Amino acid sequence: MKKMMVMCALLLSAAAGYGQESRQDASISATGLFSPQINGNAVQLNTTTTLGVLASYRYMLTPHSALELNYSFGQNSTKYIISSLPNGRVHTRIQELTGAYVYSLNFRNFNPFAEVGVGGMLFSPIKDYGTTLLDTKQNTNIGALFGVGLAYEVSPSFDVRAEYRGFVVKSPDFGLADFKTNRYEVISIPAIGVAYHF
Structure with missing residues (x-):
């Protein structure tokens, strides 16, 4: 009976210790957005490189597995070169969910990690001097997220993270048939930031 009581006490203390560990974290990161040149359907798409911001929330299921929600934001310019028409340019707000x-x-x-997921990329035209066509519309394109990174634990509450993130998504056409490339692209989104564990 004594052995059983000691065993139960050990199990309860181990469970309580696990329950006190940080199982959630929130992070904020600076990002870069890099898109390749896309050629398809007699259209060439060129996108400028830009900076952005990424906010993430992570919930630990086990010491090695977690679920994560991400929101990122950035702005760039997208230029379409079409042989039969004048070039088109769209000042674009890009949001990732x-x-x-x-x-x-x-x-x-040191905590290396890898991630894979799905979500949407919202390409919204900004109607200003950077957009040459005013009849452009927002695109919401579904795609796949993948990435690898490294977190360095500064303290039990904070870590510094650096990661490479890639998002596979169909190139935006902003609702215009002349802008359709019918191609997918990998948007590279490297990020570096700080996470708070709670």
């Missing part, structure tokens, strides 16, 4: 599964490892203060 994604959910991902994250798998991480622990090596002292």
